[in-house]
Amino acid sequence: MSETSGTLPSAPSARGPWMRASRATGLLRDEQAQATIFARMSALAASTGAANLGQGFPDTDPPEPVAEAAVAAIRGGVNQYPPGRGEAVLREAIAAHQRRRYGLPWDPDTEVLVTTGATEALAATLLALLEPGDEVLTLEPFYDQYAAMIALAGGVHRTVPIAITDDGAGTLELDVDPEVLAAAVGPHTRVILLNTPHNPTGLLLGEGAQRALLAAAQRHDAVIVTDEVYEHLVFDGFAHRPIAALPGAAERTVSISSAGKTFSVTGWKIGWVTARPALLTAVLGVKQWLTFVSGAPFQGAVAAGLSLPEEELSRIATDLAGRRDLLVGGLREIGFRVSRPSAGYFALADPGPFGEHDAAALAERLPAEAGVVGIPLGAFYRPEAEPVVPVHGPDPRTLLRLAFCKDRPTIERALEGLESWARDR
Numbered sequence: 001m002s003e004t005s006g007t008l009p010s011a012p013s014a015r016g017p018w019m020r021a022s023r024a025t026g027l028l029r030d031e032q033a034q035a036t037i038f039a040r041m042s043a044l045a046a047s048t049g050a051a052n053l054g055q056g057f058p059d060t061d062p063p064e065p066v067a068e069a070a071v072a073a074i075r076g077g078v079n080q081y082p083p084g085r086g087e088a089v090l091r092e093a094i095a096a097h098q099r100r101r102y103g104l105p106w107d108p109d110t111e112v113l114v115t116t117g118a119t120e121a122l123a124a125t126l127l128a129l130l131e132p133g134d135e136v137l138t139l140e141p142f143y144d145q146y147a148a149m150i151a152l153a154g155g156v157h158r159t160v161p162i163a164i165t166d167d168g169a170g171t172l173e174l175d176v177d178p179e180v181l182a183a184a185v186g187p188h189t190r191v192i193l194l195n196t197p198h199n200p201t202g203l204l205l206g207e208g209a210q211r212a213l214l215a216a217a218q219r220h221d222a223v224i225v226t227d228e229v230y231e232h233l234v235f236d237g238f239a240h241r242p243i244a245a246l247p248g249a250a251e252r253t254v255s256i257s258s259a260g261k262t263f264s265v266t267g268w269k270i271g272w273v274t275a276r277p278a279l280l281t282a283v284l285g286v287k288q289w290l291t292f293v294s295g296a297p298f299q300g301a302v303a304a305g306l307s308l309p310e311e312e313l314s315r316i317a318t319d320l321a322g323r324r325d326l327l328v329g330g331l332r333e334i335g336f337r338v339s340r341p342s343a344g345y346f347a348l349a350d351p352g353p354f355g356e357h358d359a360a361a362l363a364e365r366l367p368a369e370a371g372v373v374g375i376p377l378g379a380f381y382r383p384e385a386e387p388v389v390p391v392h393g394p395d396p397r398t399l400l401r402l403a404f405c406k407d408r409p410t411i412e413r414a415l416e417g418l419e420s421w422a423r424d425r
């Protein structure tokens, strides 16, 4: 055999499981992973100077005691690897917070795990629990990481749609049918992955739907994983009720939350998991090989945040609700149909009244035309999802998601841009 026969490849193929994650999120093009729409739109906002109502990060500062605690920790030498499950002070603050707010008595030593944001908690949980072919049920639209992680773990993603309807007076309403939700759980369902309060819609999953899901999970022995990163950002007298607080739910639930949204520290990436010891150590069994640990000086600072008086936590929500009203009221005056969410960071806006029915194309044009960045709602649907036949409302994929977690001047600037854009149509 000649040593020169054939041409040897100059570099190995880069094929691998990453392709499943990219495909599941519609980001596999020319055998390459494209940047997510959030990264792309934030870059567009930075390069055009447009008001960024796209990516869900606040442009307000954390509460003073939280910021000061982090600075003091860095100055005080808290800069090396923290313990594997997280600093005791934070695990204790998480357990105390869950007991105080929800009556959930987690043991800080065996039932609480600190993670690198909710993102790592979700990744570790799904990688820990899914065998290839196992099904995961989520609502649709959904936070995009779910599709990527389910695919990476070799799982099968099933969804139940959130109905988005028009009340006839310009308000978009959100609803999910508890019976349809429960009926979607079956013998192959390994995980029911809930997100309440919900991104991108702000939907709060009602107790009826939670009870129906719990019964279905018990029937089919599924694990419930809940993503509650917006748990403190609930408005208008509503309250977040974790499914783990329902009788019989804690045994089969992995609850996930994070400091980023509540305290305006999305760059700190401090999240956590609460679950019974067997489920918690399963998650730890993956988490310790992903990042091992992270964020030492921020952990005590987040503990300080979780220990703030209730009035301070509700002041954060009230302030955000004021900015929701500014954005939603302004959009309505301009002529958009718009949702008025009771929680979270985002409102949905229908540009249909201006003859715009392709939100993906509009989102690309809006920075130049109106000086505004928003995210097309289609980014939160499976690429292969059937077109939704609208019953009493718009096709959800014609809608834009606009963030109101921005400061008032940014929201006002966005509204001015949209107003003059609308006037010219």
Ligand SMILES: Cc1ncc(COP(=O)(O)O)c(C=O)c1O
Pocket (backbone or CB within 6 Å): 056, 116, 117, 118, 119, 120, 143, 195, 198, 199, 227, 229, 257, 258, 259, 260, 266, 269, 270, 271
């Ligand atoms: C529903 C949801 N889950 C998880 C995350 C990620 O949280 P973290 O920044 O703590 O990783 C986000 C961030 O946008 C989110 O919206």
